[in-house]
Each structure stands twice: as C-alpha cells, then as structure tokens.
Amino acid sequence: MLCIFILAIAFHGVPGFVNIPAIHPTNLSALSAPFSMDLNFDQPMVMLMVYCMSDLSTLETGNHLSCWQLIKHTVVPYIWSIPFIFIPGYLSGFILFDPYLTNILWIWIIHNFFLVCMAEEVFFRGCLQRAIQNGLTCYGVHNGLWAVILTSFLFGIVHFKGGFIYMGLAAIAGFVYGYVYYKTGKVVCAMIVHFGVNLLHFLLFTYPMAMAK
Template sequence: MTLPDFSVLGAYVLLLLALLAALFTRRRLAMGLGVAASVAGLLAGVLQLPALAAIAVLAGLGAALQRWPRQPVLWALGVLLMLVLALHRWPGFVSHAWWQGVLPGASQPYTVYWHWDKGLAGLWLLLCLPAPQWGTAVARQRLWAAAGLALLAALWLALGNGLLAWQPKWPAWWLPWLAANLLLVSLPEEALFRQGVFAALAARPLWQRCLASALLFGLVHAGGGGLWVLVAALAGLGYALVYAAGQRLCWPLLLHTGFNVLHLALLSYPR
C-alpha cells in the first residue's frame, strides 16, 4: 500500500471534512473547509492551475444559482461539469493511488484511488442542490421493506447469472478504500441521483421519482453491459426507496456504501 505524504493526506482530510459538513447542511463550515482544502491541495500538488479554473467556474455557477435558482441553463451547465469531473476529464487534478494489483480471483486489475475531482463535484452538488419537497406522509415501513427486496433482487440477479461470484476477502487497504467509497464515490452519486433527481422531479409522484432515479443510476453503468445496468438499476431503486423512507441523504449514502462493502468483502471485486 502506497502512503501519501502528510501534505497530500492533510489536503484530502480537509476535503473529506468539507463533504461531511455539507452533508449535514453546515453550509458555511463546508465552504470554509472547501477553500482551505483547495489551498492545501494546491500547495501539496494535488491541484494544478487548470483545476483552479474548474473551482472558479463552479463557484460562479453556484453564485448564479443562488440568484436564479430556477434557471435550467445553469443547472444544465452544472450537470455537464459534474459529469466532466466525475469522468476525470478536466485537467489539473492529480489522483493518489493507494494500491494497484489483482485481487484473488478477480478478472481485471484494480487500483484504489482517491479522486479529488469527484469529491469536488459532490461538494458542489451538496451546496447547490435544493432539498426535495416530500409532500404527503408515506408508509415508511413499506418503503424500507421494498428497498430490501430490491437489493436482494440485485444480488440474486448478479450471482445467479455469473456477473459476480462468492469470494470472501479483506484487503489491507480497506480503510482508504472505505473513505474514498463513502465520500468520494457514493456521496457524489447519491447527491446527484437521489437528491438531484428527486428535486428536479418535485412535481411528480414519489414512485416516478424513485423509478427515474433508479433508471438513470442503471444507465450510467452501461459500460458493464446490459445485465450490469439491470443490477445497478435494482440497487438504485433500493437506494431511492430508502431516501424516500428516511427523507435524508445520509440513509441512502450509508446503504450504498454498505452494499459496496459487502461487494468488496464477500464477492468478486472488481467485477
């Protein structure tokens, strides 16, 4: 396992703290930590000059959305920039690799990365996305039960069709993997596909918001093939139902991360 130097680690810790503050709606604290993280990242070499342009664009978009919150062009630009960052297409972000190799029985090499750009996308989403309107009360116990069934169906489909296989393990690098998966992977995805989709479809019935969230989540996994899209859509449906039941983003975030931990610990990883 490759350990980063203290300056790199400190910059990432500040970013992770900013994400946690934003998750719990401590907006000013999150913004202050985000600025400190950016300065630390620049000094540590994690961020280069082109990355500052992305941060400036995000800050400008955020300020514009505060003034014109219902402007679809601004939201379209924001989503486009989120995709560019999530796909690591904006230059100037230097990711740290903790480990690289092939796990026992895995079908392809795997690298444990910390990606600043995807964390930045998650921070912007948490700071800028409006909270969804929940409307009338829902049968929360039924939603929790339906979420469990959706996740079990995803596991059954993946295992029954050979997409995944039982492979118990516990790698030495699980802690940096967990930190990255919780705050730099699952959090941006939940912010976009749960809070973002639910807020965008606020006028729609709850079942339509859950279904749209699941379908979009499935489609972004199209690179793995049609079966993987279906498995991801079922998992996404489970996360959406939990979001509807708990009405706080921390619930699908914890479930998403827990499902990924189960995948790493007990199943072939990566696919």
C-alpha cells in the same frame, strides 16, 4: 448546464485535478478480475458545488419522520436489496461468492463512502431525482416512484463501463437508493444503503467482478 458539468466531473473530464493512484491493478482474489483505484478528488466537487450554490439542507424533501421511522425505511430496503441485487449478479456469473479480507479494506472504505457514495447520492438522489419529481409534478404526475424509476435508469446508464449486466445491476441498486430517499427524504439514508451494498459486495463476492472465463 450544471448537470452537464457535474457529469463531466464524474467522468474525470474536467482538467486541473490530480487523482492519486491508491491501488494499482491487482486481483483481490483468484476469482476476481483486476481491480485498481484512484483517490478521485474531482468527484467530491459535486457536493461542494451544491453546498456553495445553496445548502445541503435543501436536498431534504421535508419528510418529518421519527428516528425509528428513518431507521425502518433505511434498514428494511437494504435487507430487501440483498437478494434483488446479488442473486441476479450471481446467476448471471457477473459475481461469485468469494468471501475474503484484504489489507486494502480501510482505504477502500474511506474512498467508497466519502468519494463515491456521498458524491453519487448527492447528485443522483438529492439533485436529479428531486428535480425530476418536481418536473413531473408540474405535469400532474404526483407519484414520486416515477422519479425513482427514471433516476435509477440513468444511474444504470452511467455505469456503462462495466457492461450491460453491470448497468442492469446498478439500475436495480439505484432504485433501492432512490426508494430510500423517496421514503425518508434524507440523502444520508441513501448514502448508508449505497455504502452497505458496496461493502457487502466487497467482503463476500468477487470484486469488482468475476474473472472472465
């Protein structure tokens, strides 16, 4: 029931929230498809619900790693994610190399980290991936990578509005975020990698996708 309610919030299906338009439909570059953005205050409710029900510390898997190990298991997967995500996206024509700076960068950063990456990682990695891993363990499956794969598949599905290519790219990215959480046990590490991938996309490629030919 909690997961259904959280998904309803993610798709803005719960009434009572006023999401403020921050960026009206516009083309960020000549090659980019139209982009718009609302400040969705319903999505952070996911984090608030988890916090009120328990404590955000319960999202941690208990891995006792040194600071250097946490950095390594965050930075290395992020570096590897760049070719695995952006090369297929480029070859498929979904994105094009199109570096640019825009005056909306600051509001995009605030929105993407606090209202997108944090909410999605708390739910998909901290709640869903952990629940799947615990469930598989009950059936004798102790390899946490299966939970990473299943969660990344679900992560790709919920991005269906962008089409099949976007779903595939989101699933690949979701695997990276899930792997980081699997190795570090820290949701914040998955958040950082998630935001890093999105920021690279925003700065160096057509955002949110290339203009349809």
